Amino acid sequence: MNVLLTGGAGTVGTAITDHLADREEYQLTSVDPEPHPDPNVESVEADVGDYDAIRPHFEDQDAVVHLAHAPIEGGGPSDRSIHAFDGHLANLEIHANAYEAAVDAGVDTFVYASSNHAVGMYEVEHAPDVYYPDYGLTVDHTVQPRPDSMYGVEKVYAEGLGRLAAEAHDMQVYALRICAVRDPEYDHPYGDAEAGVDRGEFERDSDAYATQVARMKGMWQSRRDHAQMVERCFTDDSVEFDVFYGVSDNDRRWFDVDHAREVLGYEPEDNGEQWDTPPE
Template identity: 70%
Template sequence: MNVVITGGAGTVGTAVTDHLAEEHTITSVDVEAHPDPDVESVVADLRETDLRPHLEDKDALIHLAHVPQEHGNPGDTEITPFETHRENLALHADAIGAAAEAGVDSIVYASSNHAVGRYEDDHAPEIYYPEYGLTVDHTVAPRPDSMYGVEKVYGEGCCRLAAEAHDVRAYALRICAVRDREYDHPYGDAERGVDRGKFDRGGDAYDEQVARLKAMWQSRRDLAKQVECCLSDDTVEYDVFYGVSDNDRRWFDIDHAREVLGYEPADDGEEWDAPPE
């Protein structure tokens, strides 16, 4: 399959290409060159580049690109149309519109758990621990926790329009927590905090980061497996799925992804009781 991936050199993009580059012909369009020589790399800023020529004769678009922003990130509930927010709205509409115009078979869109992040905000930190009892599935109403979350809901809307008006299969993955290779384990956020001098190993802040990531972690190989399920599917018009491993304490549903896509994650954060050596 011939696939274009925007933002392919980033954390999520390399998780996809690490596991799928041998099975597919992948072109990465990103502001950074892709590190994998098996991936064709187009260095370009999508705010200034027409994606359409790169989508000619391609089967699918995996849309991950996002303009980094200083304001409106998770944890910031201010409602304001700052400049990078506007740029991201335009970026998503341009990319998804280009894919629909090019006639690709499918679009896999990197949405986010922050599209429904208010559920976590309402129940944290108790929600991070086993047997809390809340399940958030694909039928819930969007509850963004920030302007970043609002942006992701907007991208989901663009995908649905592409599916229903332009006959493109569209998959919105509400990705939970995919990390760089170094921190690809349920102690990753806690260990990264230690490495950056934010807190000490074994303290309350460390333990809470572990508890949260044991619920939210999606391993890099599970993320790639879920993307592969989307690329190989031919049944979905438009649908939403949660990107998370089979963690015992997760509150995001994966039964829907199992039933519709055949997604069977390999990893469970509860299987770890310490960071890797």
């Protein structure tokens, strides 16, 4: 199976390539502004914002995993302001380019790296109580979008492009609202807390550290679980357009995984409650 990734050299992309690139059934190509680190991945250096530069690489691909995202200086997940930030506008073009190229090349399957921030106001409304067991909130694929930021708005926009591509151009589109996939050194439910310590933001015995752990025990999707979810999209033949939450089988999660289990056959292997301390 020929698979093209946009932005595959980043944190989420390497979670996929680390687990799939050495498999004989996949031939992976990644379009990035810099070389992809995995020698088993064909690396293309190009800007997804440049349609003419990327369009030829969509030919003869069976699936596209769209992860590319330009840096933004404002409008991030914790910023509630409404403003047309430069990076935000660049991302609207990047997403449109990826879908347009896939449609034009006749790609069958499109996996979009959406985000929990497309519905992030549920967390904002219920935090921090929602981070702890037995809170009772479930956010599933049927809820209305509630973006928490311009970043979240951008994700809703790209999900809308996906529905248009699916319904008007007969492409199977999977919008994965990714919760928390991290680099290998932080691939555990203590990851964000440990990263905060490493950056000097707080100490391990602080309330801030404990809050980060509690949140990640609900939000974490392990790298291997994320790669499995993406692969399940490749093997599915039932979806026109659908939304799934990228999260491991965490006891205290508030994002639904039953829909992904039933439709995709996703069987997450990890659970944040399996960890009592960070790794040595």
